[in-house]
Amino acid sequence: xxLVPPPASADGESAExxxxxxxxxxxxxxxxxxxxxxxxxxxLFVAIVFPATWLIDLVNWRLGGTDNLVVFPIxxxxxxFVPALAAAIILQFVTREGLRGAAVRWGRKRNIAYAYLLxxxxxxxxxxxxxxxxxxxxxxxxxxxRDFLDTLGVAAxxxxxxxxxxxxxTILVGGVLMNSLYAFGEELGWRGFLLPSLLHIGKMKxxxxxxxxxxxxxxxxxxxxxxxxxxxxxxxxxxTVMCVLLGVIFGWxxxxxxxxxPPIIAHAALNAQLLAYFPSFLFADIDPLLGGGxxxxxLGVMAAVVLWLWLSGRLx
Numbered sequence: 001x002x003l004v005p006p007p008a009s010a011d012g013e014s015a016e017x018x019x020x021x022x023x024x025x026x027x028x029x030x031x032x033x034x035x036x037x038x039x040x041x042x043x044l045f046v047a048i049v050f051p052a053t054w055l056i057d058l059v060n061w062r063l064g065g066t067d068n069l070v071v072f073p074i075x076x077x078x079x080x081f082v083p084a085l086a087a088a089i090i091l092q093f094v095t096r097e098g099l100r101g102a103a104v105r106w107g108r109k110r111n112i113a114y115a116y117l118l119x120x121x122x123x124x125x126x127x128x129x130x131x132x133x134x135x136x137x138x139x140x141x142x143x144x145x146r147d148f149l150d151t152l153g154v155a156a157x158x159x160x161x162x163x164x165x166x167x168x169x170t171i172l173v174g175g176v177l178m179n180s181l182y183a184f185g186e187e188l189g190w191r192g193f194l195l196p197s198l199l200h201i202g203k204m205k206x207x208x209x210x211x212x213x214x215x216x217x218x219x220x221x222x223x224x225x226x227x228x229x230x231x232x233x234x235x236x237x238x239x240t241v242m243c244v245l246l247g248v249i250f251g252w253x254x255x256x257x258x259x260x261x262p263p264i265i266a267h268a269a270l271n272a273q274l275l276a277y278f279p280s281f282l283f284a285d286i287d288p289l290l291g292g293g294x295x296x297x298x299l300g301v302m303a304a305v306v307l308w309l310w311l312s313g314r315l316x
Contacts, residue, residue, distance in 0.1 A: 034094055041090070041197040048086040049189065050217065053079045057220035065224035069151075076221065080182045083189020090193065102192030107259025115253055115262035116176065119269035122305065126298045127278050127291075135291035139164075139284040148281070168277055175272035176265070183267035184260075190214050190247070191254040191263045203255060203315045204248070211247020215240030227275070228288050238294065245302035246270065252309050274298065 036044065060068075060075040091097045130136045139145070142160035145167060190210060198206035218239045222228055228235025250263040274293035279286055286292045309315050 034096075036090075036095055038197050038200050041095075042194065044090060044094070045086055045189070045194055045197070046213065048089065049083050052086070053082045053217060054220055056082070057224070061220070061224055066226055066229070072224075076226075077182050081185035083193075084185040084187075085189075087189045087193035099188075099192075101196060102188055103254065103258050103260050104188070104192065105259050106261055107257045111253070111257045111259065111262045112265050115266040116269050118249075118253075118305075119266050120172075120273060122298075122301055123269075123274045123278055123293065126274065126293055126301045127283060129297050129301070130283070130286060130291035130295075133291075133297075135295075135297070136283045136286035139282060142281070144284055145281040164282060167281060171272055171277040171281075175276065176268045179268035179271045180264055183264045183271065186214075187250070187260055187264045187267055191250055192260050195247075195251050195254060199255075203251070204310065207248040207251035207315065208244055210251065211244035212240060214247055215243030218243065227294050231289060234289065238289065238299070241299055242294065242302065245299060245306050248306045248309060248315065249302065252315055256314065 056075055056079045060072055060079075063071045063075075066072050087102060088099070091099055091101060127136070131138070140160060142163045145163060190213075194210045194213065195206055198209055200206075201209075216236075218226075219236050222235040222239050223232045225232070228238060231238075246267075250266055253262040253266055254260060270293075279288075279292045279294070283292065286295070288294045289296070291297050
């Protein structure tokens with residue numbers, strides 16, 4: 001899919017850079033499309049996404065789950081595209097709205113930078129607090145990173161600071177760009193289709209409910225030991241709370257910008273920074289239930305952002 005920037009006006013600004021139209025409930029009927037109520041849209045989407053994704057997760061589990069370092073990430077990434085596929089099927093072949101209702105447009109360019117910096121800020125505060133309370137430490141010797149590189153057959157005979165800096169820059173920039181492709185697979189479905197299908201009940205409620213559905217969708221991965229190894233049931237609760245909070249943050253990005261790109265970048269930054277580089281390589285000895293992006297500290301920081309969005313009236 002090619003994302004084409006909106007045409008520029010005489011002064012060089014795109015039409016969407018001059019104003020951002022209010023988000024409205026997507027069209028539910030076209031000349032040739034089938035009319036669906038909001039409830040039908042949500043149920044149809046869930047009926048496609050959950051069985052298809054959980055079937056992939058079942059195959060993933062049968063092939064070794066998180067112990068299979070090659071197959072697990074491949075099938076996990078494949079599953080990330082199911083929400084987008086479900087949304088595309090409904091929009092193109094059922095309602096025939098096309099992707100315009102999902103806000104597949106660039107929007108204001110600076111909003112992309114804001115989304116990236118927002119998640120970087122959340123990551124910095126989260127791990128700063130984690131260090132301050134003693135629930136983790138900086139892996140100054142880069143031992144974890146060196147072990148990881150050894151498994152790939154890569155020798156890294158350079159100083160730990162240079163190694164961490166080089167890999168960190170690569171992940172924080174290149175990793176976000178790469179994860180944007182995978183994040184598109186989720187965001188087109190969760191924020192591009194499910195969220196606007198729920199907006200008739202109110203912005204905050206729509207963000208909360210879509211986030212809860214998104215969180216439960218992760219359950220099989222958590223049961224396999226992803227993110228919360230050794231804590232399958234509590235992990236499902238934690239990931240659901242995380243997705244509810246992130247659903248509000250990403251939903252606000254979608255609603256306020258009328259573009260799917262900022263939440264895609266925020267989601268990609270989350271995966272690359274908060275859930276990958278920081279806990280996997282830069283920091284060590286972090287309990288996933290307590291510190292870091294998956295623990296109560298990370299959830300607390302996200303909750304503070306959600307509270308600010310509510311108190312400031314941005315989602316009322």
